[in-house]
Amino acid sequence: MGSAIVAFSMMLSSFGFYFWQMIYSPNFLVEQDPKPLMIRTGSTFKEVQNQLYNGRYVNDLVSFSFLSKMMDYDKLVKPGLYLIEPGMTNVQVIRMLRSGDQTEVNVTFNNARLLSDLPEKLTRNLEITEEQLANLILNDSIQQSLGFDSLNFIGMFIPNTYKMWWNTTPDNLLSRLKKEYDKFWHAERLAKAKEMGLTPKEVSVLASIVQAETIQSDELKVVAGLYYNRIRRGIPLMADPTLVFASRDFEIRRVLNKHKTIDSPYNTYINAGLPPGPINMPHINSLDAVLNYDKHKYLYMCAKEDFSGRHNFATNLIDHNRNAEKFQRAMNKAGIYK
Secondary structure (H helix, E strand, C coil), X not given: CHHHHHHHHHHHHHHHHHHHHHHHCECECCCCCCEEEEECCCCCHHHHHHHHHHCCCECCHHHHHHHHHHCCHHHCCCCXXXXXXXXCEHHHHHHHHHHCCCCEEEXXXXXXXXXXXXXXXXXXXXXXXXXXXXXXXXXXHHHHHCCCCCCCHHHHCCCEEEEEECCCCHHHHHHHHHHHHHHHCCHHHHHHHHHHCCCHHHHXXXXXXXXXXXXXXXXXXXXHHHHHHHHHHCCCCCCHHHHHHHHCCCCCCCCCHHHHHCCCCCXXXXXXXXXCCCCCCCCHHHHHXXXXXXXXXXXXXXXXXXXXXXXXXXXXXXHHHHHHHHHHHHHHHCCCCX
């Protein structure tokens, strides 16, 4: 009888120790840096168990599963990206997962020429797929519901880094980016655009051309002022990047006379004013360069013959033709003919 009691006491003691370990001892195989756990929308508890086991997150899956059921997590699986920290216990992880206390991700995009380029860039750190987002972005009805059309919709996307939930839906993503667009166009920027006689959409178009013309940040305001001078005087912009966009041949290094005859609303040699939409996704500094353009008398610009990416500016056609001849000679000497 006494030996049975001793054995039972030992069993209780062992179980009690195991139960204590189950709750308070670290049970996750994370040594130094936090390890992300991505639970997809619609996942079941069994799928979460498989993720933890196959991804080598958990040391003792049995104890995690037992406590999860005691804490009703098996009925409360929530999607998202969760960071498993070194030394976390079963209870800490279960509480985090059960409450949906997920970690935000960075959605960063800063370079796109066409609207169709955006889904791949926007979904890199998100659960949604490129195809899911493309179905919305390229949908005319969705574009119109947000106040845009297929030609100017790319201007709604203000390049930056935004904090979002990993399981953000396509609809919520677009809604968030529209809010960021509205936030960008605050009263001060709207007032500057109005003073120029431009709408925010037109500022985006002009900024995209300015951005395509120069890679030099200190030239942005100069170029913006030059094109604004032409707009005010009713002079066609004659912006070579618009011809490249119209041709859809983005490998062109040298714009030729044949490109100036392309039948397209983006041909600013034969069409006065701004084209119907941006020719790329303008950056914040390009948009602000237009709104804060340099006031000068330049009407012409030509790339410098040293291929530095900088430009020679001119107030008259005679000086511009001299600059153009120097650049053309340099292009010929370099063997660049198209």
